[in-house]
Each structure stands twice: as structure tokens, then as C-alpha cells.
Amino acid sequence: MLPLSILSSPTPSAASRLSDGSRHSDSHSVAFSRNRSVPEFEIERLPKQSNGGSKRPAVRRMQSDYGAENSLRVSISRMVAAKARPFTASGHIPLDPTALVLFFRSKGGITHSLDFPIDVDYDTPPALDVLVAACRPHTTAGINVYPDRASDSLFYPPNLPLTATLEIANHPILEAVRNALFPNLPVGHYLVAVRDRLEIVLHGCRMPAQPRTLRNDGRVATVCVTLPVHYCDGALVVRDAGGIEEKFFGVGGKPDEVEWTAFLADCEYEVETVTQGCRMSISFAVHLKTYGPSVDPLITPSERFLDLLSPVLSLSRGRKVAFYLTQDYNINPAESLAESLVPHLKGGDSLLYHALKAYKLTPELHWAAGGYIWPIDRTVECGNDTNDSPTSAAGIMSFSSVLPFNSPSRRSAPMRPMSYYGDPEEDEAELTRIQTDIIRQRVEESGAVPLSEAEIFILSDWAPGPLAKEKVYLASNGELERLIVNVLLVTYVP
Incomplete structure (x- = not known):
């Protein structure tokens, strides 16, 4: 049996050769190229035994240990099954x-x-x-x-x-x-x-x-x-x-x-x-x-609040109406459906939700932004392209890579060059318009539709108060920004 020796880490060139599939010159050791944050494993292989007669005791030892090992595996399986679903x-x-x-x-x-x-x-x-x-x-x-x-x-x-x-x-x-x-x-x-x-x-x-x-x-x-x-x-x-x-x-x-x-x-x-x-x-x-819709709720709206809601619903018969939620819930619209907020509703949002349920209506929660509304089963996915922008990830939009250059939608957004002698305010307005067009295109491609096409009538006060604001991160001109997304409580009043 050869003595174990400490192997040094491979040089960058050797690590690159290994990652490309080439073999290392040492037949008794293999080094794996890994991420720098993960420690590298170094394996030294022992030489194979050439004496065929020495294999028989190992076989006997494996046969004698097979029963104990099998019993251990069965015991582990039973324990894991009991841990997975305690009753x-x-x-x-x-x-x-x-x-x-x-x-x-x-x-x-x-x-x-x-x-x-x-x-x-x-x-x-x-x-x-x-x-x-x-x-x-x-x-x-x-x-x-x-x-x-x-x-x-x-x-x-x-x-x-x-x-x-x-x-x-x-x-x-x-x-x-x-x-x-x-x-x-x-x-x-x-x-x-x-x-x-x-x-x-x-x-x-x-x-x-x-x-x-x-x-x-x-x-x-x-x-x-x-x-x-x-x-x-x-x-x-x-x-x-x-x-x-x-x-x-x-x-x-x-x-x-x-x-x-x-x-x-x-x-x-x-x-x-x-x-x-x-x-x-x-x-x-x-x-x-x-507080959710699946089982009996704990909250019951007061008679006064129901009386205040009654004329609003009476004057909205035959319409699909919507209310803005006013509380912040710190949820990522790119990763979760708006309906997942139902068990977390609080304050006036919870009061309004259960008041609509008391009138035998079917309230639904939808994401909304910029005059668009997403279907109940869609998240705010407005283009998660990681090819060009290093900041683009799950739930992050990148203006520089949301559209391929040869796509018709890309060509439909006119890009005029910025002039050194031009008006800076006009250039900034033009850039903002282009960015808005790109966002609108990606929003429509993600499944959102304009509120006018959805025939949804938003009920709001003359002076709108605070609104629920959830954020979707996006990359614009090399800077990380956030798209503000609201939550709409939508219901149809028969």
C-alpha cells in the first residue's frame, strides 16, 4: 500500500485543461475545477491489488456485513417515512x-x-x-x-x-x-x-x-x-x-x-x-x-361598513369593478401570484375583502401597473434575460436585452441618436419614451392586458390615498431600478 501524499492545487492552466475534458498526467490523482467559493476535493486512488487470492476474504466480509447494512437501510427508510408525515x-x-x-x-x-x-x-x-x-x-x-x-x-x-x-x-x-x-x-x-x-x-x-x-x-x-x-x-x-x-x-x-x-x-x-x-x-x-377564502374566516365586517358598501355595489351592477389595496406586503410579484396575498390581508384590505364575501361576491386579487392588469394565474414576468446584463436574474428585467435586435418589436421602437448639440431635456424625454415602449411591449408579451380591454372599472376616491406598492427589479442603462406594481381587488357585481 502506497503512502498517502498531500497534493498541491492545480495551476490555472491545469484546471482549465481538466475542465475541457483532458486527462491529467498523474494516473493516481484527479483534481476537479470548481467554483472558488467551494473547496476543491483532492482524491488519491490506491493501487489495485494484484493478488487474486486476497479478494475472497473481502467477499466474505461483504456477505457477512450485508445483513446488518440491509437492516440499517430498512430502519432508516422507516424512520424517514415517519419523519416525513407525522400523524x-x-x-x-x-x-x-x-x-x-x-x-x-x-x-x-x-x-x-x-x-x-x-x-x-x-x-x-x-x-x-x-x-x-x-x-x-x-x-x-x-x-x-x-x-x-x-x-x-x-x-x-x-x-x-x-x-x-x-x-x-x-x-x-x-x-x-x-x-x-x-x-x-x-x-x-x-x-x-x-x-x-x-x-x-x-x-x-x-x-x-x-x-x-x-x-x-x-x-x-x-x-x-x-x-x-x-x-x-x-x-x-x-x-x-x-x-x-x-x-x-x-x-x-x-x-x-x-x-x-x-x-x-x-x-x-x-x-x-x-x-x-x-x-x-x-x-x-x-x-x-x-382570513382566507378556503375555510371559515375569523373576521366579520361591521354593519356600518356593510351599509356603506351597499350603495357602491348597487350603483355598479353589471360591471366588473376593482379597488386598490392600500397596505404593503413585501412580496415579489415576479415570483408569486397576487392571490397568495389573501391569507396575509390586513387592515382595510382584509375588511373590504370579507365585506365582498359577505355579499356573496367572488373577489380576486390581480397585479396591475401602468394601466395594465395581469390575469389571476400570471406573475409579473416582463423579460428575464440573463444573456447581456449581469444584473438580470429571476424577477429582474433588463432593458438592454429584453428584445433581440432582429425582432419586429425591436424595430417598431424607434431609436434616434443623441446629438451633442441637441437639447438634453429632449434627449432625456426621448430615452424615457423608448424605455416606456419597451416596458409596454414586454408587459403585453407577459400576458397583461389594458384595463380598458379587460372592461374593469376602478373605484377610487377623488383624492386617491396610499396604494400597495410591490417592487419588481429591473436593469436600465446599467443601473438597477424597480418597477412599481399595485394590487387590484377585482369582483363582478351581478
Whole structure:
């Protein structure tokens, strides 16, 4: 085996020869030409073994290691698949059990209170017997499972009043659920929890599988909080749509903690047999709220604002009208659609958007500039040519290279030479006119149409106020400039 030696970096000429595909004179080393910002790799190849008999031990070694390596690859694949799409999340709530009280009303109309913690093997509170007597057996697919058996799992009827001093809104549970199960929710989307039901699994009982079809209330997830009641076994089993399951035993990490478990709406869950004590839990339905159009919004315009908007819409019947947005959102129109701003609308823009929705209209957001408007599915791409201008990149326009010299559009823009003895103001006006023509040509080629052709009537005040101004970078005469783009809220008033 030859000793390893430190190789020096190739000279510029050698690096250029390698980049052209030529071979280096050294057969044991290869140098790769790379960008200066990336460190170069130097590889030294060991000489091949000439003794054929020495290959057999290597083969045996590879065969013996194949099983371990294959097991490692399978384990990695399973771990990566579980990491790619988690369907459960769990944690603990720091809660003093003595501060938890459950209030409920029995069938006879009497209100009871149940204090925690509870150990039914040591002392069963009378209120617990009343609570169990008021419960119903669980159902599967709408049919009672063994309704005459006393060993069924139970739930408190939703038509009877029930409340508890436990509010998960006082703990960052929903934020943890959002980060774990919904990491890609855009800004403006929120998770809201609504108490679902109280579930009880007595000694010797189990809860049958509860399919997702029993929870058709539009929820996106479910949160189960295990109450501080002593029990053994009775693990919560959660299965996703692919049949993968996870178990949670509901045991707090410390005496003053309770466990919570969250899982997606397309999962089913069940509780294994409780061998001792009693298992009690409260479930919460997690719903998605947003300022956007896809789900129920959180904002509601006032009656006064709706009354002010009503005559404007009445006098605009049969027209496609538009309003300018007034807030800045710091988004690149060359990379994003205007509709992507909907979850981010704020201030009066959000108020107007939801007021139009309240009138059963269909508002849309469009990019607009210089009397032109882009379709709802188009970005402001006005010519991203990187051949001539080093500053041209994604979202940057270059006047010097937006049109080829032999194109008809290029020839249609007259270029008159600047005279040394001419009027500088006239020359500057001529240059501005030419640049404007080039922009107009590229805007039309990108799909934008004049507002007059789109038959859009802009509703604005006598003295227009501030407008939303987003920027598209462009190169003009060797300088970097920005094209100001506005946002129009367009809707048709029938």
C-alpha cells in the first residue's frame, strides 16, 4: 500500500485543461475545477491489488456485513417515512390535579361537581357514580356495540351540560399541534379547539375502534387530554389511513402533569382494556380558521361598513369593478401570484375583502401597473434575460436585452441618436419614451392586458390615498431600478 501524499492545487492552466475534458498526467490523482467559493476535493486512488487470492476474504466480509447494512437501510427508510408525515403529537400539561374540577348535570337536572385526583380502588366519589350512570355506550359506524353489556366504554351525552376548569387555550397545546402536524400553514391560518366529549373506560372495559366517519364536523385534528384518574393499562391506540399505529399510555411525566395526545382527522383511535381503575379523558375538536377564502374566516365586517358598501355595489351592477389595496406586503410579484396575498390581508384590505364575501361576491386579487392588469394565474414576468446584463436574474428585467435586435418589436421602437448639440431635456424625454415602449411591449408579451380591454372599472376616491406598492427589479442603462406594481381587488357585481 502506497503512502498517502498531500497534493498541491492545480495551476490555472491545469484546471482549465481538466475542465475541457483532458486527462491529467498523474494516473493516481484527479483534481476537479470548481467554483472558488467551494473547496476543491483532492482524491488519491490506491493501487489495485494484484493478488487474486486476497479478494475472497473481502467477499466474505461483504456477505457477512450485508445483513446488518440491509437492516440499517430498512430502519432508516422507516424512520424517514415517519419523519416525513407525522400523524400524532403528544406532550404533558403542568397542572395541579387538585385545581381540576368537572361540573356536569345529570338526567334529573341536578348539577354535580367532581374533584380530582381520583383513585377508584381507594375511594370512589359519589359524583363519579352519577356521571357513569348518565353516560352512553360508544358506537361504531352509528351502531351501538353490545348495548346491553355493562362493560362497554362510555361517553357523556353531548346534550347534557358539561364544563371543566381545564382549558387547553391556557396552555400552548394548539401551537405545539400546529408545529408538529401542520408545519406548512401560511400566516393568517389558526387552529381553534372546541370541547368534543368526555369518555370513560371502566375496569375490565375497552373502547372499540372509532373510525373517522363518526367525526364529520369539519375538524382537522383531535386532541385527547387524559384526566388524573388512576388506572392501569388502557393504552390509547391511534392508526393513520395506512394502518400505521402508535400507542400512548396517558401517564404524566410528573405527579403534577397530565398527558395530551393529538392526531389528524383521518385517523381512527381505540383504547385497550383497562385492567385496574378507571380511565377518563376529554377530547377536543381542532378546526382551522383563517382570513382566507378556503375555510371559515375569523373576521366579520361591521354593519356600518356593510351599509356603506351597499350603495357602491348597487350603483355598479353589471360591471366588473376593482379597488386598490392600500397596505404593503413585501412580496415579489415576479415570483408569486397576487392571490397568495389573501391569507396575509390586513387592515382595510382584509375588511373590504370579507365585506365582498359577505355579499356573496367572488373577489380576486390581480397585479396591475401602468394601466395594465395581469390575469389571476400570471406573475409579473416582463423579460428575464440573463444573456447581456449581469444584473438580470429571476424577477429582474433588463432593458438592454429584453428584445433581440432582429425582432419586429425591436424595430417598431424607434431609436434616434443623441446629438451633442441637441437639447438634453429632449434627449432625456426621448430615452424615457423608448424605455416606456419597451416596458409596454414586454408587459403585453407577459400576458397583461389594458384595463380598458379587460372592461374593469376602478373605484377610487377623488383624492386617491396610499396604494400597495410591490417592487419588481429591473436593469436600465446599467443601473438597477424597480418597477412599481399595485394590487387590484377585482369582483363582478351581478
